[in-house]
Amino acid sequence: MSNDDEENSHLGVIDPEACIRCERKPCISKCPAEVYRWLENEQELEIAYENCLECGTCRVVCPYDNFEWEYPRGGFGVAYKFG
Ligand code: SF4
Ligand code: SF4
Secondary structure, three states, X not given: OOHHHHXXXXXXXXXXXXXXXOOOOHHHHXXXXXXXXXXXXXXXXXXXXXXXXXXXXXXXXXXXXXXXXXXXXXXXXXXOOOO
């Protein structure tokens, strides 16, 4: 992961294997900003951090409690203003 990625990302999954086991992947359907997409070939969750609205829904609906949030320096409101 590059430095750029680290600066821009504030959402991540703790255990990618859990996402493979996760049957309905509720984070994908419940996120209002379509941040998540399942990559079938890679068998991994794609996370479009820059779209995130900080609503917190994904953390609530994940059956594996699989999200970790890294709070960007300076707090919310600026880190996803690009793109
Ligand atoms: S709901 Fe949780 S475990 Fe399921 S795909 Fe999303 S992040 Fe992974
Ligand atoms: S906090 Fe809300 S907008 Fe951001 S990824 Fe989670 S469900 Fe989507």
